[in-house]
Amino acid sequence: MRGANRGAGRVLVDMYGDLVQPPADRRIVALAEGQHGVVARRQLGELGIGKSAIDARIRDGRLWRVHQGVYAVGRPTLTLHGRFLAAVLSCGPNAVLSHVAAAILWGLLEERGPRIDVTVPRGGQRRRRGAVIVHRAALPDADVTTQHGIPVTTPARTLIDLADVLPRRRLERALDEAAYLRLDVADLQPRPGRRGSRALAQALTRHDAGATRTRSDLEERMLSLLDRCRLPTPEVNAAVEGYEVDFVWRAQRLIVETDGWAAHGTRTASSTTAAATPTCSPPAGGCCASATAASSGSRTGWPSGSRRRCAPSAPGPAAACRSCAGRACPRGRGARRRVDRSRRSEASAHRGPPSRTGPPAAPRSCPAVRGNA
Numbered sequence: 001m002r003g004a005n006r007g008a009g010r011v012l013v014d015m016y017g018d019l020v021q022p023p024a025d026r027r028i029v030a031l032a033e034g035q036h037g038v039v040a041r042r043q044l045g046e047l048g049i050g051k052s053a054i055d056a057r058i059r060d061g062r063l064w065r066v067h068q069g070v071y072a073v074g075r076p077t078l079t080l081h082g083r084f085l086a087a088v089l090s091c092g093p094n095a096v097l098s099h100v101a102a103a104i105l106w107g108l109l110e111e112r113g114p115r116i117d118v119t120v121p122r123g124g125q126r127r128r129r130g131a132v133i134v135h136r137a138a139l140p141d142a143d144v145t146t147q148h149g150i151p152v153t154t155p156a157r158t159l160i161d162l163a164d165v166l167p168r169r170r171l172e173r174a175l176d177e178a179a180y181l182r183l184d185v186a187d188l189q190p191r192p193g194r195r196g197s198r199a200l201a202q203a204l205t206r207h208d209a210g211a212t213r214t215r216s217d218l219e220e221r222m223l224s225l226l227d228r229c230r231l232p233t234p235e236v237n238a239a240v241e242g243y244e245v246d247f248v249w250r251a252q253r254l255i256v257e258t259d260g261w262a263a264h265g266t267r268t269a270s271s272t273t274a275a276a277t278p279t280c281s282p283p284a285g286g287c288c289a290s291a292t293a294a295s296s297g298s299r300t301g302w303p304s305g306s307r308r309r310c311a312p313s314a315p316g317p318a319a320a321c322r323s324c325a326g327r328a329c330p331r332g333r334g335a336r337r338r339v340d341r342s343r344r345s346e347a348s349a350h351r352g353p354p355s356r357t358g359p360p361a362a363p364r365s366c367p368a369v370r371g372n373a
Helices: 023-033 041-046 051-060 080-090 099-106 155-165 168-181 197-206 217-228 267-276 332-351 367-372
Strands: 038-040 063-067 070-073 116-120 127-129 132-136 144-147 150-153 235-240 243-249 254-259 287-292 307-310
Touching (some): 099 168, 155 197, 217 235
Antiparallel strands (some): 038 070, 063 070, 235 243
16 A cells, blocks of 8 residues: 555554544543533643644544634534633633623523623723623632633622623612522622612612512513502512412502413413413402413503402492402492492482572574574
């Protein structure tokens, strides 16, 4: 056979027929296993693998390019943590995951879209590299930690960064999740010079962390509706007399349950269940209302298919409705008004028609006749 053996120097099969990896490949695999399946080109150089060897592995499909200088080992698909670490490795050795991506890693926000935020410790403006948003800011050692093997900002620094880019309600939701997960945010304070310092200060002052933690988009829409209408903020997913309810106003003795169609299987089943089955047992003297996902998205903003069931609080001579005789029922006022009007009409019927005093009024003539005259 003419020419050099292209496989010389590589042992592929041992005497028993088992595949054997070359030492360099074993080192690459060991590195990738601790980094969610990704490696950086500079790390391969530290392992003693030269440029030509790296390029050969890229051509053979053993390395797949994810970002410039960052590769997935063995296959191109990556987990969420692998994509996060690949973005961090592509921005240099001192880069860390931050902002929305860090909040997703800590469990403060849900994953949405391919955007990944990375902060590097240098001055200047942020820039975008594909789906990677590079922020440039100071990174003290106290603001940097590691989570799942990924360099990331601490929970407190993450919330400070979120105040710069999120609206008020999403920031409050992140604070609720931090309280629920019991993350260490003892040093969370607004920092002068940051764009979101005022928003963070207001959230820390006015918002009770953990009080409005929601579990679905429908509950979030309900809170947004209450906020737009400037209504009091309720307790969310609170316990009332042994039951967990979605929303409760204890001072007003009101409970609201939100029914999502996904929990019932179909939108038709959700509407049928909401119309036929009570979802909560209100305390004595209180009211319980239920709203479906379809009704909460009505044009007026108010649930159009709501169901109300009231418990009687105190009997009275003026019945409010069939299911409620107390003043706590919103329909009680209308029922009492109808009773009062009927009583006034009965009294006027007994008195007879009102008597007229003075001379009789002159008959009115047709305007057309007056004009002809």
